[in-house]
Amino acid sequence: MSHPEIPGPGKLFLSILSSRWELFEEELLPALSLRFGRVDFESPYIPLTETDYYNQELGTPIFRRIYTFYPLVELNRLPEIKLVTNSLEQDWLRDDKRLFNLDPGLLTLERLVLATGKNFTHRIYLDQGIWADLTLIFTRGDWVDLPWTFPDYASEKIKTHLREIRTSYRKQLQKASQTK
Template identity: 35%
Template sequence: MAQPIIHNPVQFFVGVIISEMELWDNISRAISSNWGEIEFSSEKVDFDQFTQYYQSEMGTGLTRFWFALEGIRFPDDLIRIKWSCTAIENSLTQDKNRRVNLDPGYITEAKVILASFKDFAHRIYLTEGVYADMQLIWRDGKFIPREWTFADYRSDIAQKFFTRLRETYRRKLKLYIQGELEPIRGGGKIHR
């Protein structure tokens, strides 16, 4: 009979789609004060090349990038980080429109998981309105998209960022297994 095993800690990241880069300093301070420092970021790219999904709300000329949060945490922090990012988004709305979209997620050795408030056939409900959305799986030395994977997560920029993040995570996981690194616990103010 299988016995329950506590999941290893994971490495968290946040995907950013932003209409005005001038907002970034305030956003990064809010995230850092709640969830720790930003360890590194991806290159910034024009999000409009992937989709027009957010244009009616956020306009055109959107910038897309991802950043890694320092340390490792247990995956159940995904719910709190999602709600915290939503509070930051809501604090920056203008005329009821978002100016930033913050999508937190985490990486393991095998996959990239996003948090979502939207249900879909492949998403698994967690709790408090949050679903887990597996965007990428690791196979044969690279991340492989699924049929539902967003276009920006299929890009070379994403592949480069998530491969680097996986390497970083694997180093931290090794230290954790050896007892040399403790996961970060707690943090984050949730405003619903």
Template identity: 40%
Template structure:
């Protein structure tokens, strides 16, 4: 029988989508106020992988990832997903419907072996965590890089995202060594 242990701390990140860099900056500021200083961020990247968000968010979407200095417990992702949904709702209310969804915030966490996304949508490869939130292992770390699964979103398969997550993994590794 295996011994039950507390999980190691994990690295929180949020993938932000918006049609303007200004909205990304505003969302990042709100996230910093809630989760503390950013230690790793990606460049602003064009999001050209799907038209899924076009109707509610508009065209020419931009993606940016941010990660925070403070590590979290893996089960904190439930509260974090609820909080990011509330932030999205605040943006939508302030925009008065133009666009209907000004910002999309996708929280997740990284361990030394995987990248996990939080979602409200159930599917065969997702595990229910509680309070309406599911978790999806989106990438796994093998042979020095993050590899996709068959269900991994197209943008998460790109070299740019992979580089961000490898950098994030190194930060986590340093943090765990010094703890």
């Protein structure tokens, strides 16, 4: 028989897509920090070239930036976090279109799970209309994509940043366990 155990915290991961960074970046980052904690990882601008899914709404060329935050968060907060990011997207609408797409998730030593409001065969319902998308798993020393992983998340340019974030997260977990 299995015995329920509350998991440790995860690393809040946020991907932002936009073609108009100059219109919001200076104001959005403090708003994110106010809600989620201080930014402790910020990627360079990464061109989104694997899909044109967002082009009509966000314009072109689209660049992604990845952010993570400190402190670590309890895994059951993912629906709440997604609802906050949805609200921020709504607050920043221009001509009924989003200026940016906020893609929150939680990174653990084993996986990257993104939050979404869309159901699909491999997604697990969490709460409040939010689903968990198991996007990548970490096994045999590296990030491995799954049959449903979006091509941009399966790319080496994203996995490189995820390796760095995971290493930092592991150190944060070790430090937290030493202080207990």
